[in-house]
Amino acid sequence: MKTVLTFFLLLSFGTIRAADLFVEAESFTHKGGWVVDQQFMDLMGSPYLLAHGMGEPVEDAYTEVTFPETGTYYAYVRTYNWTSPWKDGEGPGKFSLSVGNKKLISPLGAEGSAWMWQVAGKISVKDRKTVLKLQDLTGFDGRCDAIYFTTEEGKVPPSDVKELEAFRREALGLPDTPALAGQYDLVVIGAGIAGMSAAVSAARLGCKVALINDRPVVGGNNSSEIRVHLGGRIEAGPYKELGNLQKEFGPTRGGNAQPADYYEDRKKLDWLANEKNITLFLNYRAIGVAKDGNNITSVVAKHIESGKELEFKAPLFSDCTGDGTIGYLAGADYRMGRESREEFGENTAPEKPDKMTMGASVQWYSVDNKKPSAFSHFNYGVEFNEENCEKVMMGEWTWETGMNYDQIKDFERIRDYGLLVVYSNWNYLKNRMKDNSQYRNRKLGWVAYVSGKRESRRLMGDYILKEDDLRKYVMHEDGTAATTWSIDLHYPDPANTKNFPGQEFKSIAKHINIYPYPIPYRCLYSRNIDNLFMAGRNISVTHVALGTVRVMRTTGMMGEVVGMATSICKKYGVKPRNVYQSHLDELKKLMEDGTGKKGLPNNQTYNEGGTLKEKPVVK
Template sequence: MKVKFVILFLFVVASYNLRAADLFVEAESFTNKGGWVVDQQFMDLMGSPYLLAHGMGEPVEDAYTEVTFPESGTYYVYVRTYNWTSPWKDGEGPGKFSLSVGNKKLSSPLGAEGAAWIWQVAGKISVKNVKTVLKLHDLTGFDGRCDAIYFTTEEGKIPPSDVKALEAFRRKALNLPDTPTLAGEYDLVVVGAGIAGMSAAVSAARLGCKVALINDRPVVGGNNSSEIRVHLGGRIEAGPYDQLGNLQKEFSPARGGNAQPADYYEDQKKMDWLAKEKNVTLFLNYRAIGVTKEGNNITSVVAKHIESGKELRFKAPLFSDCTGDGTVGYLADADFRMGRESRDEFGENTAPEKADKMTMGASVQWYSVDNGKPSSFPHFNYGVEFNERNSEKVMMGEWTWETGMNYDQINDFERIRDYGLLVVYSNWSYLKNRMKENSQYRNRKLGWVAYVSGKRESRRLMGDYILKEDDLRKYVAHEDGTAATTWSIDLHYPDPDNTKNFPGQEFKSIAKHINIYPYPIPYRCLYSRNVDNLFMAGRNISVTHVALGTVRVMRTTGMMGEVVGMAASICKKYGIKPRGVYQSHLGELKKFMEVGTGKKGLPNNQRYNEGGTLKEKPVVK
């Protein structure tokens, strides 16, 4: 009996020793980010937010966090990272960083090899104290990126690379619950807190709706935030409902300008404004990742926190997609379009002869500052060559620095953003290091380069009406006209000079404008035609590519949001869906639009970047 017990004991010990101990750490969950930033823009593509060492050529401060290993022992270490310049140049990339465990720095430089998101071998470490500190050391300042770190006592046990398989692995490793926590039940859930989403949320709230406003960044304002720095465009106080847009006088920045210092965009003013609205609950840093449906209705939206990974579920009878990308609509199988329609489909003279996938691009804006003394910049050459003939001899770049027109603004978006970074650094390196007469650049350094790219176009969700060029240019009247779009039909194309120098790799754009008379956008463009309880406001509304050229500017999208909030309150009052407002309660919506939801008597502080409009309505013959 004693022998059997010893054998059983030895078997148990041997089995225990054969079990691998492991630890999975999400980089974005580090308690101290140092100079690293959380980048969530591509988590739908590569599976997760990640930490980005965005130092513009100067190494950023270490990120660190304390972890507890399951046991002491020797661990093999793998880091999920990406050599971001690999689409343009083979070999070692610039985004180098290293990892320290406790007091030991692992020898392998990370982030500079491979051509995709990979689990890079970082080495092995002997762990004696199970509680220790991990540190990420940026080595270059050139956008090294770290998604996750995996420790295992079993050599060769690497997590999967496939995004779906990796998601299952993450959930198990992090003990994430299968069912998201219920965040609450609301009258309206607005996803996206750009100007359109903010306006939709507050408009509905002031008319009696309980609203959840979900935003996947730490600041609100979308393209008008300090992260992207695009100024507002279009007119308020225009068209048949001149009280629409008063809302924006309360929170919009008083100064205009693209690619200006951060304080121009007044992030805190926007946040304080939302905080005062008792019927609005703001959920920052949550990205919509899923929906539940019953028939043609969304029943809830699931959102994931971009740092902790916590998932919340938001229930409501009504939802508004203000994401720009039409994310909620896409997840709910809403009808959508991307790219340019053919000239014949809607009779649009400005449209191309044949339909194609081209969109307007995304901008990585930047500026330099006078350092007051000579300032160096590393030599940066990773696949795009600049010289005296093709370089951009400028000290800043704003909207014209536009990339990705011939790529998919959803599925290729990391490449699109990265190319924007690549050309800024490459051009600046040439100006600083190789241009013969560069005295005007010697004392200058990069002061700001956006890492959150400013999009103009991706998915457009289809409503009961699709706004087209003829509506705008011939002023075709619709009974359900709402907020007036006032900006020109402003469409962007690759800059021909840039095409000559960088064929197929353009990073500069031109704009072609067609002025219009202030045109009321049909209400039927603001809700989905096949997802019955989904509104939309912003650049993802129901328009053709050509018509998008005017409705996409932010003062206009804000007024759309204001109208959506009004319609949501009518839906709540009568227990109806968005289409029902058009069918049975259009008169009530018009009364709301005549009054607006903004405070009365405020001066119009939005006189910058209003754009040109025709003085008289077009006469249709």
């Protein structure tokens, strides 16, 4: 596949022709130590390459391009000074661009306060075919979205995201209509634990499934990219077979922020590959939906490196994105933030509604280098000292940011602040703290650049699960997978607030233990998009109730139920709501049987949480 396409633009008077070359950085053939970051493409318009070296420059990225003609070209690079929200002036994410053997203006990525087209200089092109190279200069998360060359001085691509998208499509020759990926019984978007389980459950019951994931690995927060261990209990509640799937693919070791092999990415991928009714589409991010009335007819997804777009058609869709992306694009009812105490009679809710959510974590750890290890000085707007520094060698879930920001619109800022405080604190421990002998031989071994998110949109179903249901054990006839984790809500750590008012990066958790509680099936489908299921942290619950249902073993069991309901929808040609109205007994029978392999020992007994003794449940 060609990674670079060229085009010519005729000026309005038609006598002078400008030659142009547009290159997407994420399409580079050889990425070296740079990584593709797609987390914010809905905000800034594209995936980009990130030089995530944790303070050590990463290996160069390079690709071969063909200029449309020889001559003098003016070069521009779309980049972002990522520390600009906290400190004016030059930022740390510096890199350079070379064309052939010539390095252009350097550094790039260290100026401005937003995504911008930075002037990179001009180049005399004598050989049309040449190599572009991105050289990281610092290891501190320099980022490059795209590179643009033009023979017309002063001609810069648009900065507006929508205008830039149109410019990209024309520049890269992308077709107006996406290619058809195929016709499926169910399209699952998001291959975290919930999405994986939904896909396999439906597939084993005879449904043809497309599973779309916007990263090269699956498992979501339980992948090696984020490194959160599974939480909650299986073999609980009225349907003991729910959760058996997780015995087949779940990691056998627990722990947050542990070495990559703890999370067994390959085991998960192989597990999915062995399901004949599933087609897995890695590195595709859903960007749009088509509808007919209150029904989704197709989802469009874009490859995060090539830009290729595919259209997925099905009678049923399951939003397992966490962010409720498909529901949002389809116009599904949703909520964000905290409800008032009065609205649902929740004692744990705040007196007045607000926009606060649980935050996102950038986890990290250091390793013993067995010899003195230097760390480049890093001071970009957050000051640490002897009183406020974190004297630790790793950070896991408590390193949590963005509770008072919008977890969708402000997500790049939220993730970047997570990086900022890790580097800033480590800089103090390594370079400024007087008695730092215990850190002298240590270096950063891993810092997540994919942020682990807890809460954003919650899609509304025919029932909204609330605190009283959980604490008073209000049973519903359509109870399904049992949530077993405590009502676990996170708040800014008061000590951290005292030291960093308005710039908190640490959290505390407050727990209310509950009996295993069967989640109503009506929480697993949209109330106004007729063919949309959801499984994961984006189901129909209040903020308080989210505190228990959000852990991954519980979300996986939700996915199993969605897969079962999908098979019933296919069998009778009905929609998710009709399963509740007319086929609930059949769903209960499927939940009793389960879709996992029988007789496997429970290897998922770590991080089960503080659950009260199980109450008897009438099915």
